[in-house]
Amino acid sequence: MAKSILVRVKLLGSGTGGDAYRVNLPTYAHIHGDVTDGYAIVSIPLDILGLSDDDLKGETPHQTTEGPLYMILSDDNLKKAQDHLDSAYPDKGHALELVSG
């Protein structure tokens, strides 16, 4: 798998057995969840989003102790990521729902 980045995305679920706190992405590691404000920071391999290092050159991440955190992405990268999620994981309804805060 490619290198991973951090993204801040919408937190789903109620924290119960049948409705776990989670995010709407196919492959990730949960880093931090804020139930009050409804977001989670997750680590996700770039190839899961269909993005490359070149795609991120114009983006400005927050530097964190866990690595670069992308709270905002350009419309082009968001569209590219969504198109990739739709084709690589058809009928799953995954989405990169960024929460910029």
Add this chain to the structure above:
Amino acid sequence: MRITTPGQARANYYDRNPTPVRQGYSVIVGPAGTTQRLAYTVPANRKAWVNHLHHRFHRITVAAPVGQTQLDVTDETSTVPMAQLFRVTNVIGDTDQVDLAPNTILLATQGIQMRSTSTDTGGTADYTGGWSITEYDA
């Protein structure tokens, strides 16, 4: 007379564009509702062999009162968790772990998840989990 055409030999799964997937997580947390800590989903036109996984609990500070901690691994091939660990302990340093070589094949768009749940009041614990998966062309 029967005329047959032998099928073309197909490469073994480990020779069909294999990709190793090594994912893990480690957190020190207080009580929390059910949280999906790790997730992996097989992309379209691929399959995945789950070679190995582990999920571990380690008590850091005491709870008051202690509840039950549950760590599990679920996949979409069954309604029953692949692995489950229940722990009611309040002893600092107490550890429990599940190690498994499930040898499960996941089909395209099927997923596997690691989750944690704690009904403690206060206290902290270290949860660690990870898996080794080989993804390949279906």
